[in-house]
Amino acid sequence: MTGINLRQGSLTIAATALMELMKQTPGWDGPAKTEFDRQINEILGRLEEAAIRIDFVHYAEALAETALKEAAVVAVVL
Amino acid sequence: MSAAGPVDFVVEPAELHRFGAVLLSTIAMIDATHASRAGQPVALAYGIAALTPITLDIHKLALACFQSAGNYQSCENLLTPSFIKKFEEIEPALARGIAAGLFAVDKLVGGGESPVTATAVATASVAVAASIPALLGRLQRSSASQEILIETSSGVSGRQFTMYLPGTEYWLPLNSKKAFDLGSDLAAFAKPGVSAPERAAVQALAAEGFGTRPGDSLTLVGYSEGGIIGANLISSGAVTHLGGRVGGLVAVASPVSAAQLPEGTRVISIEHTDDPVPALDLAEHNSDSNWTTVKLAPVGLQTHELSSYQQSLSNLPTQQLAKLNEALAGITGGRQYGSAEITGFEAVRTRG
Numbered sequence: 466m467t468g469i470n471l472r473q474g475s476l477t478i479a480a481t482a483l484m485e486l487m488k489q490t491p492g493w494d495g496p497a498k499t500e501f502d503r504q505i506n507e508i509l510g511r512l513e514e515a516a517i518r519i520d521f522v523h524y525a526e527a528l529a530e531t532a533l534k535e536a537a538v539v540a541v542v543l
Numbered sequence: 544m545s546a547a548g549p550v551d552f553v554v555e556p557a558e559l560h561r562f563g564a565v566l567l568s569t570i571a572m573i574d575a576t577h578a579s580r581a582g583q584p585v586a587l588a589y590g591i592a593a594l595t596p597i598t599l600d601i602h603k604l605a606l607a608c609f610q611s612a613g614n615y616q617s618c619e620n621l622l623t624p625s626f627i628k629k630f631e632e633i634e635p636a637l638a639r640g641i642a643a644g645l646f647a648v649d650k651l652v653g654g655g656e657s658p659v660t661a662t663a664v665a666t667a668s669v670a671v672a673a674s675i676p677a678l679l680g681r682l683q684r685s686s687a688s689q690e691i692l693i694e695t696s697s698g699v700s701g702r703q704f705t706m707y708l709p710g711t712e713y714w715l716p717l718n719s720k721k722a723f724d725l726g727s728d729l730a731a732f733a734k735p736g737v738s739a740p741e742r743a744a745v746q747a748l749a750a751e752g753f754g755t756r757p758g759d760s761l762t763l764v765g766y767s768e769g770g771i772i773g774a775n776l777i778s779s780g781a782v783t784h785l786g787g788r789v790g791g792l793v794a795v796a797s798p799v800s801a802a803q804l805p806e807g808t809r810v811i812s813i814e815h816t817d818d819p820v821p822a823l824d825l826a827e828h829n830s831d832s833n834w835t836t837v838k839l840a841p842v843g844l845q846t847h848e849l850s851s852y853q854q855s856l857s858n859l860p861t862q863q864l865a866k867l868n869e870a871l872a873g874i875t876g877g878r879q880y881g882s883a884e885i886t887g888f889e890a891v892r893t894r895g
Contacts, residue, residue, distance in 0.1 A: 476572070476576050486562055515597060522590075
């Protein structure tokens with residue numbers, strides 16, 4: 466299983482579907498299969514990286530929103 | 544050397560079709576994650592930018608599966624090509640739909656489009672920019688000052704205008720005074736005729752008297768968002784409405800492949816092979832008699848930076864650059880020498 470965050474449910478399902486594809490035809494062998502697997506693995510790696518970066522942006526934005534709200538509350542109190 | 548043995552296909556064409564279908568369904572799953580970030584415009588925009596290149600590659604892999612299946616069967620498959628064609632037709636619409644959704648979110652958080660004014664800030668005399676590298680030099684100047692530049696010179700058949708449009712300056716989906724911001728980016732991507740930079744550009748052209756004399760011709764040159772604005776100015780009819788004619792569009796690092804331009808419009812689209820921005824419209828436009836798409840190998844990691852495009856162009860073989868300049872001459876009417884007047888316009892939103 467990749468490290469894709471479960472919160473991004475559809476991304477996890479997509480990654481799982483891609484991983485399953487590589488196991489589907491045990492009899493398929495040779496350069497084409499090797500290339501197919503290589504490309505799927507490469508896409509999985511990029512998906513995982515993207516998910517991590519998107520999570521980071523997501524949390525940073527949520528944090529900024531919270532800070533803004535708290536600043537507004539402090540301003541009202543003052 | 545031994546003779547080659549009989550070819551043994553160990554994967555059925557039907558299986559390859561199924562693989563292609565699974566790959567296409569993963570694109571839909573990945574696209575579905577955008578909805579989960581609808582309340583967070585920054586994460587949403589970032590997610591689309593990060594995931595679009597990946598879905599494009601999955602799409603290519605799916606097409607390869609379908610094509611391989613077709614080759615194995617050694618006959619035309621009537622269903623699959625039509626399915627692929629339909630899928631390719633809806634992709635640009637899908638990209639525009641996502642942009643329209645993001646634009647709606649931007650309006651909700653206080654951004655969105657507003658009245659805008661274009662004010663002339665400086666005029667200078669310059670040599671005519673007659674080559675693609677010279678145009679990129681002007682674009683760099685336009686991006687640095689965040690001004691719409693209009694270069695005017697006299698040609699044999701009338702006045703030649705060249706408008707330079709910069710890329711997005713302000714990336715936060717909040718109230719901004721800048722016309723070239725995330726809001727206008729999304730608005731321009733969603734549909735022509737709405738965005739603040741387009742309206743500012745029309746004001747600037749009118750101020751320069753474009754279209755008031757017979758033979759006035761305009762070349763639009765845009766970087767990133769500026770390229771979309773240029774395409775929209777042509778497709779909305781805003782330029783011809785002023786009375787002049789459109790020479791063509793030079794778009795650098797812009798998603799303009801899906802633009803609905805009048806037939807015969809001359810376009811040069813310069814893209815880096817791994818810059819995700821030109822691919823945001825999920826479409827590709829191959830070169831033909833009016834359209835030149837140039838895919839450059841990027842220099843360095845900043846594949847979307849204008850300076851990186853300038854560097855890539857400087858590495859282009861002389862013959863290829865000459866061909867590109869020839870295509871430019873088809874747009875501008877072949878101006879080579881002489882002087883021009885250039886005016887910078889500041890485009891500012893006027894909401895309170």
